[in-house]
Amino acid sequence: MATPPSASTPTRHHSPAVALKLFVPSLLGVLIFFVPLSLGGKTTIPLDHMVTGARSLLGEASGFYALALIVAGAIYPLWKGTWRRSATDLVFTVLKLAGIVTAVLALTGWGPAFLHTPDMLPFLFDKLVIPVGLIVPIGAIFLALLIGFGLLELIGVLVQPVMRPIWRTPGRSAIDAVASFVGSYSIGLLITNRVYRAGEYSAREAAIIATGFSTVSATFMIIVAKTLDLMNVWNAYFWLTLGITFLVTAITVRLPPLAGMDDTKSDPEPEAESGKRFATAWQTGLDVAAKAPSLPASVALNFREGLVMAISILPSIMSVGLAGLLLAKYTPVFEWLGWVFYPFVAVWGVQEAAELAQAAAAGLAEMFLPALLMGEADFVARFATGVVSVSAVLFFSASIPCILSTSIPLSVGRIVVVWFLRVALSLLLAVPTGYLVQGLGG
Numbered sequence: 001m002a003t004p005p006s007a008s009t010p011t012r013h014h015s016p017a018v019a020l021k022l023f024v025p026s027l028l029g030v031l032i033f034f035v036p037l038s039l040g041g042k043t044t045i046p047l048d049h050m051v052t053g054a055r056s057l058l059g060e061a062s063g064f065y066a067l068a069l070i071v072a073g074a075i076y077p078l079w080k081g082t083w084r085r086s087a088t089d090l091v092f093t094v095l096k097l098a099g100i101v102t103a104v105l106a107l108t109g110w111g112p113a114f115l116h117t118p119d120m121l122p123f124l125f126d127k128l129v130i131p132v133g134l135i136v137p138i139g140a141i142f143l144a145l146l147i148g149f150g151l152l153e154l155i156g157v158l159v160q161p162v163m164r165p166i167w168r169t170p171g172r173s174a175i176d177a178v179a180s181f182v183g184s185y186s187i188g189l190l191i192t193n194r195v196y197r198a199g200e201y202s203a204r205e206a207a208i209i210a211t212g213f214s215t216v217s218a219t220f221m222i223i224v225a226k227t228l229d230l231m232n233v234w235n236a237y238f239w240l241t242l243g244i245t246f247l248v249t250a251i252t253v254r255l256p257p258l259a260g261m262d263d264t265k266s267d268p269e270p271e272a273e274s275g276k277r278f279a280t281a282w283q284t285g286l287d288v289a290a291k292a293p294s295l296p297a298s299v300a301l302n303f304r305e306g307l308v309m310a311i312s313i314l315p316s317i318m319s320v321g322l323a324g325l326l327l328a329k330y331t332p333v334f335e336w337l338g339w340v341f342y343p344f345v346a347v348w349g350v351q352e353a354a355e356l357a358q359a360a361a362a363g364l365a366e367m368f369l370p371a372l373l374m375g376e377a378d379f380v381a382r383f384a385t386g387v388v389s390v391s392a393v394l395f396f397s398a399s400i401p402c403i404l405s406t407s408i409p410l411s412v413g414r415i416v417v418v419w420f421l422r423v424a425l426s427l428l429l430a431v432p433t434g435y436l437v438q439g440l441g442g
Contacts (some may be wrong), residue, residue: 014286014287014289014290018286018289018290019286019289021149021150021289021290021292022149022150022151022154022285022286022288022289025144025145025148025149025295026145026146026149026150026151028142028145029142029143029144029145029146029147029151030146030151031046032045032046032047032142032145032146033045033046033047033139033142033146033179033187034178034179037049047135047138047139047142047187048135050138051131051134051135051138054134054138055130055131055134062130062134063106063107063125063130064107065130065133065134066103066125066129066130066133066314067100067103067104067107069133069310069311069314070096070099070100070103070129070311070314070315070318071100072311073096073099073310073311073312073313073314073315074093074096074097074099074100074315076308076311076312077089077092077093077096078093088404088411088412092316092401092404095315095316095319095320096315096316096319097315098315098318098319099314099315099316099317099318099319100315102121102124102318102319102322103125103129103314103315103318105121106121106122106124106125106129106318107125115322119325119329119372120322120325120326120329121322123325124317124318124321124322124325124397125318128317128321128397128398129314129317129318132186132310132313132314132317132398133310133314135186135187136186136187136190136306136307136309136310136313137303137306137307137310139186139187139190139306140190140302140303140305140306140307140309141299141302141303141306143187143190143191143194143302143306144295144298144299144301144302145295146175146179146191147175147191147194147195148292148293148298148302149288149289149292149298150284150285150286150287150288150289150292151175151285152172152175152195152288153172153269153270153281153284153285153288154281154282154284154285155171155172155174155175155281156170156171156172156173156174156175156269156281156284157171157269157270157272157277157280157281157284158171158277158278158281159171159174160269160271160272160277161277162174166250167208167212167246167249167250167253168204168205168208168253168254169201169205169208169209169253170200170201170205170268170269171269172195172200172269173192173201173205173208173209173213175191176188176191176192176195176209176213176214177209177213177246179191180213180214180215185214185215185216185393185398185399185402186309186313186398186402188209188213188214189210189214189309189399189402189403189406190305190306190309192206192209192210192214192406192408193206193305193309193406193407193408194302194305196406196407196408197407198267199265199266199267200265200267200268200269201265202261202262202263202264202265203261203262203263203264203408203409204258204259204261204262204263205263205265206408207258207261207408207409207410207414208249208252208253208258210403210406210408210410211249211252211258211393211394211403211410211415211418211419211422212245212246212248212249212252212253212393212422213246213249213393214393214399214402214403215245215390215391215393216367216389216390221237221238221241221386221390222234223368224368224371224386224389224390225237225238225386227368227371227372227375228371228374228375228382228383228385228386229375229382230382230383230386233383233437236437236440237383237386237387237437240387240433240437241386241387241390241391244387244391244426244429244430244433245390245391245393245426247429248391248422248425248426248429251421251425252418252421252422252425255421256417257414257417257418258418261409262409270284309402309405309406312401312405313398313401313402313405316401316404316405317397317398317401320396320397320400320401321365321366321396321397321398321401323396324364324365324366324395324396324397325365325366325369325397327365328362328365328366328369334358334361334362334364334365335358335361337358337361337364338354338357338358338359338360338361338362339354339357339358340357340361340420341357341360341361341423341424341427342354342357344357344424344427344428345357345360345384345427345431347428348431348432348435350380350381350384350431351378351381352374352377352378352381355373355374355377355381356374356377356381356384356385356427356431357427358373359373359374359385360385360388360392360423360426360427361423363388363389363392363395363423364392364394364395364396364416364419365395365396365397366395366396366397366398367389367390367392367395367397367398367399368389370385370388370389371385371386371389373385379434379438380431380434380435380438381434382434383430383433383434383437383438384427384430384431384433384434387426387429387430387433387434388423388426388427388430391422391426391430392419392422392423392426393419393422394415394416394418394419394422395419400412400415403415
């Protein structure tokens with residue numbers, strides 16, 4: 001990304017062509033990532049339509065495509081030598097190699113029958129691996145339109161007064177949050193990693209965004225709401241979940257381990273002078289657009305980074321995700337872990353407090369597990385489950401491997417601590433909110 005000016009940089013005059021360079025790609029990017037369109041009876045963002053179309057075109061070959069990415073991802077750390085960097089890298093390299101085995105089992109149907117129940121390998125491979133394997137590279141192509149021509153910097157300056165005091169992140173992080181919520185956490189993380197590597201986010205800011213904003217998409221929330229029979233209160237569920245998710249983030253940024261992370265960066269967002277916020281935002285966007293590389297060069301760079309991220313994520317989803325699902329289904333690990341959250345639920349007098357606490361703990365393995373476990377519960381417990389599934393943000397079947405595949409300096413231990421804080425706070429907020437919705441006619 002081009003370097004934006006500081007607020008003290010003298011105003012430079014740009015030709016109308018530069019303004020077009022700022023607006024045309026940026027508006028096209030906004031259309032692709034944020035504006036829902038109805039096609040074939042399905043209403044979603046154009047990027048999701050493209051992914052659906054690509055999967056339809058590939059047909060049965062989509063599984064072999066995903067397997068090819070998984071094999072490439074498992075070999076990549078061996079080829080680059082990154083497996084030698086730390087014990088964590090070595091462990092995840094082994095897990096990625098194991099991901100090849102689990103992907104082959106998923107694709108061929110070989111292996112024990114219990115691995116092929118709908119909530120095991122078929123779920124991981126068909127519902128997570130193939131969609132993520134398509135959306136990250138395809139999304140990366142169009143990401144150049146959204147973040148490469150000045151829109152990120154222009155919006156960033158405008159929303160500084162909101163983002164910095166509440167979430168302690170630059171204004172440009174608002175784009176990450178929206179991209180995650182209307183598109184995919186993997187796209188949000190792709191943006192975050194790209195901006196962090198450019199020196200425009202500090203380690204702390206990148207970690208806050210990755211663990212606090214990169215939640216599941218709004219489209220996936222519909223699946224959760226349907227599973228928990230919450231569609232009759234969809235609007236309340238959607239907006240209250242959004243509010244709780246970002247309120248929990250505002251709290252966790254002020255607590256360890258996020259609060260103590262390094263906050264230095266090489267290319268900070270420009271500060272707007274008093275009374276000149278819009279002028280500073282406009283000038284910053286134009287300056288970035290003027291220095292931006294050509295569209296083909298920007299697309300090529302983003303596609304390469306998206307492909308590397310995709311191959312880094314997919315093997316881990318298969319191996320780590322399967323391990324988490326097996327632990328949740330066949331061991332009492334998450335039942336034991338659930339007792340840690342019991343006080344945060346029991347304080348509200350919920351009848352199914354133990355079940356809700358244990359279901360929330362199971363979300364560490366896969367965010368959809370709590371919804372599967374609590375589908376027959378009372379309304380308040382179902383509502384709280386739906387909220388926590390989204391507001392927890394972090395889970396081992398997908399989002400945690402995504403984060404670990406980036407350059408953001410977050411260890412597994414730090415991520416689990418943030419997850420615990422998010423779940424505890426989410427339960428404290430979601431249960432009384434569920435009572436409120438029920439009292440208002442839910």
